[in-house]
Amino acid sequence: MGSEADITESPGIQCIGLSKAFPGGVEVIRPLDLTLEGGRTTALVGPSGCGKSTLLRLIAGLEAPSAGEVLIGGAPPAEILRKAGLSMAFQDHSLLPWRTVRGNIELALKLARKPADPRAVRDLVRLVGLDGFAETRPGALSGGMRQRAAIARAMVTEPRLLLLDEPFGAVDEMTRRQLADDLPRIWEQRRTTTLLVTHSIPEAVLLADRILVLSPRPARIVADLAVPLPHPHAPGVAATPEFNAIVQAVSAALARGMAAAKPLAAQ
Amino acid sequence: MIPTAKRPVSRPDYTGLLGVAAVLLVWELAGRALAGAYILATPLDVLAHILQNAGLIGRALRETLGNAAIGFAAGNAVAILLASAALAWPRSEPVVSGLALLVFCLPLVATGPILRVLYGPGNGPQITLAALAVYYTTFVPLLVGLRAAPAVWFDLVRSYGRGRIAELRFVRARASLPYLFAGLQIAAPAAFLGAMVGEFTGAERGMGVLTIRAMRALDVSAIWALASVAAAVSILAYAAVGLLARLTLTESPPVILAPPPQPRLTGRHVPFGNAALVLLFALLIWWGAMEAFHLSAFFAKRPVDVWQALVTAPDAAETRVRLAVALGETSVFLLPGVAAGLALGAGLAIALMLAPALGAGATFVAVALRSVPIVATAPLVVLAFGRGAVGTITLVAVMVFFPTFVACRHGLRQAPGQVLDVFDSYAAGPVLRLWHVQIPAMLPAFFAAARMSVPASVLAVTVVEWLATGRGIGSLMALSASLSDYDLLWSSVVIVALLSVLGYAGIGVMERRILAVYAAEQVTR
Numbered sequence A: 001m002g003s004e005a006d007i008t009e010s011p012g013i014q015c016i017g018l019s020k021a022f023p024g025g026v027e028v029i030r031p032l033d034l035t036l037e038g039g040r041t042t043a044l045v046g047p048s049g050c051g052k053s054t055l056l057r058l059i060a061g062l063e064a065p066s067a068g069e070v071l072i073g074g075a076p077p078a079e080i081l082r083k084a085g086l087s088m089a090f091q092d093h094s095l096l097p098w099r100t101v102r103g104n105i106e107l108a109l110k111l112a113r114k115p116a117d118p119r120a121v122r123d124l125v126r127l128v129g130l131d132g133f134a135e136t137r138p139g140a141l142s143g144g145m146r147q148r149a150a151i152a153r154a155m156v157t158e159p160r161l162l163l164l165d166e167p168f169g170a171v172d173e174m175t176r177r178q179l180a181d182d183l184p185r186i187w188e189q190r191r192t193t194t195l196l197v198t199h200s201i202p203e204a205v206l207l208a209d210r211i212l213v214l215s216p217r218p219a220r221i222v223a224d225l226a227v228p229l230p231h232p233h234a235p236g237v238a239a240t241p242e243f244n245a246i247v248q249a250v251s252a253a254l255a256r257g258m259a260a261a262k263p264l265a266a267q
Numbered sequence B: 001m002i003p004t005a006k007r008p009v010s011r012p013d014y015t016g017l018l019g020v021a022a023v024l025l026v027w028e029l030a031g032r033a034l035a036g037a038y039i040l041a042t043p044l045d046v047l048a049h050i051l052q053n054a055g056l057i058g059r060a061l062r063e064t065l066g067n068a069a070i071g072f073a074a075g076n077a078v079a080i081l082l083a084s085a086a087l088a089w090p091r092s093e094p095v096v097s098g099l100a101l102l103v104f105c106l107p108l109v110a111t112g113p114i115l116r117v118l119y120g121p122g123n124g125p126q127i128t129l130a131a132l133a134v135y136y137t138t139f140v141p142l143l144v145g146l147r148a149a150p151a152v153w154f155d156l157v158r159s160y161g162r163g164r165i166a167e168l169r170f171v172r173a174r175a176s177l178p179y180l181f182a183g184l185q186i187a188a189p190a191a192f193l194g195a196m197v198g199e200f201t202g203a204e205r206g207m208g209v210l211t212i213r214a215m216r217a218l219d220v221s222a223i224w225a226l227a228s229v230a231a232a233v234s235i236l237a238y239a240a241v242g243l244l245a246r247l248t249l250t251e252s253p254p255v256i257l258a259p260p261p262q263p264r265l266t267g268r269h270v271p272f273g274n275a276a277l278v279l280l281f282a283l284l285i286w287w288g289a290m291e292a293f294h295l296s297a298f299f300a301k302r303p304v305d306v307w308q309a310l311v312t313a314p315d316a317a318e319t320r321v322r323l324a325v326a327l328g329e330t331s332v333f334l335l336p337g338v339a340a341g342l343a344l345g346a347g348l349a350i351a352l353m354l355a356p357a358l359g360a361g362a363t364f365v366a367v368a369l370r371s372v373p374i375v376a377t378a379p380l381v382v383l384a385f386g387r388g389a390v391g392t393i394t395l396v397a398v399m400v401f402f403p404t405f406v407a408c409r410h411g412l413r414q415a416p417g418q419v420l421d422v423f424d425s426y427a428a429g430p431v432l433r434l435w436h437v438q439i440p441a442m443l444p445a446f447f448a449a450a451r452m453s454v455p456a457s458v459l460a461v462t463v464v465e466w467l468a469t470g471r472g473i474g475s476l477m478a479l480s481a482s483l484s485d486y487d488l489l490w491s492s493v494v495i496v497a498l499l500s501v502l503g504y505a506g507i508g509v510m511e512r513r514i515l516a517v518y519a520a521e522q523v524t525r
């Protein structure tokens, strides 16, 4: 397969005829062909329940496809998993309640069989704005703080492929803006291939180089938009006409997808 | 907002102390009022007796505690092994659970004498009975706990390319700790009780021996003193494990008594197939162990012997009639006792939801009393109510009441706070909340308690029949043990165990039906 180099660099992702139906006949993803370039950031936008999390899990090899395949750097997901080159920040609370923020972040290093790195952990805690909460357990954190801890955990292993499932859903607006400035910088620097799911269109535009708009279930790609804004973003970019044009385009595509879908009751 | 629907706050709760003081006061007053009736010793009498016989009781206590501790360690080790086996090889789980239940349903009253002849003199039976009394109540919550972690934690482990060993090490082992502690907490007093029952069967030393002696001598203050010491030790053991759990666990504990996993019925014939497998394995183990240890066919009856005694022997019909008559006598005590205990336990738990001010104190007393080896107080109940039906029914009811009450109360508090908030936002009254939210949330805990009440009530009723009333299956087992009628003894053990398992399974079937209607989300996991 000759995929060695690709996985340790910035792996591209290929979905070939990928589809998923759950037992009981719920068809979540229609056969899907998709190629994501390595080292770039892609945002997935789509209505609730359309299959975004399922697509992420298929790519991470946590779910087996019903048909078709996923290739990461030319190899099946198992390959990158085996090398601990992937991290996923999950949509729901995935922090272990008996470990502190620091303990949860360190857990990722343990699971990835990487040496403990107190510096990196401290830096990430600061980056996600949890200074002073390193020794706090998840039960005593707010929802947004927990999400930020999960982002830090996903990033500590310096993954080649980073999958983020609605990482900022409960994060407040100011922190979110800060993260939207800081995180892409790191991803660019490390040439991380990033795929993130979000419900916020402006956030998708701020974070990603490319936005895929999905239809209601079963998920199809209704629009594939490039984000031609230069990185790093200039301050105030969110007020520019270019930015707004992309936001408009995404939101129009979402509306088209919704309208084209069968009425909810028929699904 | 009803405060009890929230997580318990960890402030010192003086209502509990008040409850204990109230119990002591009522006891002292009742004792004085009934002085001369020779049934009730007052707390002061008890204290005086303990002080006078401190050396004797101390030695007996040390003996019993030693046996209980070894049995506790052994039984829980077995529980951990069984749960690990069921986890490592999920297909073995129905059989492992079934066998574990079957062994747990063996009536201690009969296994005690059998173990006595098998082991000869010494501490073997006490330790074995203590182990038998604890392994199941640890096995069940542990099995739940090993799986109770949300799927996303396992996804996390797998997303770094790690497998089942890492799952066990980083997630399951730690996530199951609260469940393990819940089991250990119940196990601590149960081990003490098991060791005492073991001593009833002809040990030389120990609390059980002193209890038997005091009963023979009708020494009221001795009986009360021994029961009080046993109760105090049990409460302390229960509290000690609880304290250890609080010191170890950093997150709030999820459950006190977790309902066992619902059997997933994948096909029509699967449950029957599993039951057949369990029976087959049970027979194999039974027969195999006896052959392997070359146990004498005189007292170590094989499955074939029991079959002969019950079916093919010339006096088989007579044996069956004797068993049926004894079982009939027992059921007259057992069924009303269980029904009363379940109804009172659930009823009081519900009533206290409507009067939350009383709740904290009542719970403290109930949790404390749950750990009392109720069976060790059998002599007291007989003293108080005589050898007739009332005493036995009361004892069975008490045995069932406390665990049911504690489980139901816990279940009622499991009601999801957000749903309750919705009800509050519509100003729905407490009765509506109870009916639509809290009682459905309580049902699984209630049924878990109901299932566990089967072996518990069998233990209670057989001990009373054996020690006191001289009727029913417990007495028949004691009689056949003393007459060395091992055919009859083994037959009763088999029948009682099978009936207990059937009762347990029957409640399980009822549970699935009722939960499917009233708490559907609890069945489909």
Ligand SMILES: Nc1ncnc2c1ncn2[C@@H]1O[C@H](COP(=O)(O)OP(=O)(O)OP(=O)(O)O)[C@@H](O)[C@H]1O
Pocket (backbone or CB within 6 Å): A022, A023, A026, A028, A046, A047, A048, A049, A050, A051, A052, A053, A054, A055, A091, A217
């Ligand atoms: N294990 C499963 N078994 C059956 N159906 C499932 C399973 N997981 C997801 N689904 C169904 O698949 C569909 C898509 O779920 P998914 O979680 O991927 O949606 P989503 O796009 O991430 O939604 P949201 O934005 O709300 O997170 C849903 O209809 C869901 O009910």
Ligand SMILES: [Mg+2]
Pocket (backbone or CB within 6 Å): A052, A053, A054, A091, A165
């Ligand atoms: Mg999702």
